[in-house]
Amino acid sequence: MxxxxxxxxxxxxxxxxxxxxxxxxxxxxxxxxxxxxxxxxxxxxxxxxxxxxxxxxxxxxxxxxxxxxxxxxxxxxxxxxxxxxxxxxxxxxxxxxRPFGTKALAPLRKAAADNDFDQTVELVNTIVSGFATDYVAELRRSPAWPVLRSLARPLAEELAAINDxxxxxxxxxxxxxxxxxxxxxxxxxxxxxxxxxxxxxxxxxxxxxxxxxxxxxxxxxxxxxxxxxxxxxxxxxxx
CATH class of the missing domain: 3.40.50.1820 (Alpha/Beta hydrolase fold, catalytic domain)
Known part of the structure; x- marks a missing residue:
């Protein structure tokens, strides 16, 4: 498998x-x-x-x-x-x-350019996935947040590839x-x-x-x- x-x-x-x-x-x-x-x-x-x-x-x-x-x-x-x-x-x-998460592309690219991967995780959970801010705040306090942050670096380019x-x-x-x-x-x-x-x-x-x-x-x-x-x-x- x-x-x-x-x-x-x-x-x-x-x-x-x-x-x-x-x-x-x-x-x-x-x-x-x-x-x-x-x-x-x-x-x-x-x-x-x-x-x-x-x-x-x-x-x-x-x-x-x-x-x-x-x-x-x-x-x-x-x-x-x-x-x-x-x-x-x-x-x-x-x-x-496609089309998928297109509204998030510009802010995700900016976050990536700034190396702000906390912002990347927040953006994908709110703008793309549509989760509430309370959910994201709880996620930020959880052990999952640093794991997601470490995996967020290629996200903007991956989302762009999906839409291309x-x-x-x-x-x-x-x-x-x-x-x-x-x-x-x-x-x-x-x-x-x-x-x-x-x-x-x-x-x-x-x-x-x-x-x-x-x-x-x-x-x-x-x-x-x-x-x-x-x-x-x-x-x-x-x-």
Whole structure:
């Protein structure tokens, strides 16, 4: 199994999910560009670069894989699965695509230029995710804040890449492997994650849609065992 996290996440933040997955499969969680020990995004960074990185990783494993992607990682996983024969099944938890978080791009770029990653974490939680200021204030006091701050450096460029990229939605019907789409119950029909999810669900009528009860976009952090069960069930369902 190969897991592709989204923004402000890495292999360590997904470790509780991996530990709770009840399958014999070895699990690899990708530390994408911009996350140690991987290198920086690079001057020509784009979604296509991420897709190529993932394809190279899968090819290097020399075996078939169950592919899991969350948020931006879901978009990367879907695009890679279109052209990667080694994918056995695909699980995408609230993938995102353009237009997404466009109002946050300018202030995020300014925060990045100022090396103000506290501001970056605040902006992504308020302008992009739509969380209340009280929630963000509580988050700032929690042990999660320094972790998020450390992962915030590539965020502005990643968000720009998402908005510069046109996903191949019209080709998703051609995916001939089992696909499971995971949706947090709290995001159903709600911007930004629920509305982004709807576009992928429309493009993948063959997909099995599973709702994560009581969850939003952050089940990997807030309900890792529940998310692990959904991933386990999806792989078992895929056969």
């Amino acid at each position: 190969v897991i592709v996290p989204g923004v402000m996440a890495d292999a360590q933040t997904w470790r509780p999910v991996v530990d709770a997955i009840d399958l014999p499969n070895p699990v690899i969680t990708v530390n994408r560009r911009g996350r140690l020990p991987s290198g920086p995004l690079g001057p020509d960074y784009a979604v296509g670069v991420e897709v190529d990185d993932l394809r190279h990783l899968i090819t290097s494993l020399r075996q078939q894989v169950h592919l899991v992607g969350w948020s931006y990682g879901g978009l990367i996983a879907l695009e890679a699965a279109l052209v990667q024969d080694e994918v056995l099944s695909l699980i995408a938890y609230e993938p995102v695509a 990229y046109e996903p191949a939605l019209s080709r998703y019907r051609q995916l001939n492997v089992p696909v499971t789409l995971l949706l947090g119950e709290l995001n159903a029909g709600q911007a930004p994650y629920g509305t982004a999810f709807a576009a992928f669900a429309d493009a993948l009528p063959q997909a099995r849609v599973v709702t994560l009860g009581g969850q939003g976009h952050l089940a990997h952090a807030q309900a890792p065992r529940q998310l692990a069960r959904a991933i386990t069930d999806a792989v078992v369902h895929a056969g």
